[in-house]
Amino acid sequence: MDAVLRSAAIYLFLLLIFRLSGKRTLAQITTFDMILLLIISEVTQQAMIGDDFSVTQALLAITTLVGLDVGLSLWKQRSPKLERLIDSVPVLILEHGRPIPERMKQLRIDESDILDAARELQGLERLEQIKYAVLERSGNISIIPQEG
């Protein structure tokens, strides 16, 4: 019983704290983000299974996590509001070569982040070559190049 409750509590807490920390916080932009994720997983593991190292406990924990995830995705399909709440929304941060400073400040993105994505994804050199830049729900920036 406690494996299910523990896993559910951890799942919901992680959902909340990652959501509140913002889309960009753990989007694996730097090596340190990845290290942070590893450390978090290590801490989480202890709380989920406690000192019961049986296979049953592990199976129950995994089933709870995957079950909650599937359940939530089914619910999200029916309710766009819930989907928005859990997955956030994409935000346009650059339009026709002109960054939108207010939104970028709110999302903690600067021009170099956009240029970074432009180089990596499209091989672009300057902001003016970008038609649209969007911060996706995943925390990644997608780039649509200027035509012609």
Place this chain on the structure above:
Amino acid sequence: MTRPHRVGDLEIRQDLEFHRREVRAENVGWAVMLLILLAALLGLFGSGPLSKATAQAAGGGLTVKYNRFARYLAPAELTLTFSPDSIQEGGLHVWLSREFLQHVQIQQITPEPDSVQLEGQRLTYTFKALKTGQPQQVVFQLEMQAIGTLKGAAGLAGTSAQAGQAEEVQFSSFIYP
């Protein structure tokens, strides 16, 4: 799924009102995280200055130091300090309530008790002690086995009959899951 809107040439489900609310919620969330961390540093979730509590018996013979906040399956400590007068012939006799002991696991008692006696709702520990005129101390190292509020009581055995006042201490801890 709501239909994507059109922004310029982009078909995108942009919702700037939601975005603004989200930014506000994030700011509130950070403030809450900061408060939680401060509270944790102060000891609201376990070890820390706010968690340390002391209770003294009416007669002054027994002082109990305990954790106001503890955590499930985590170590905790109960320190009993006895005034020089509380040492009776043959040693110290101190009891703890069964209600408390049922919900903790005693890892170690320093020093080891000489004997333990069941007395209904109490468990009386006897420690050999010499009357040296100095206060004595016994430390119980515990592991909390329950979640929620845990009430406990400790006292000097036999004092209520002799001096007319019970050397008894009540204490209560909150145990986080």
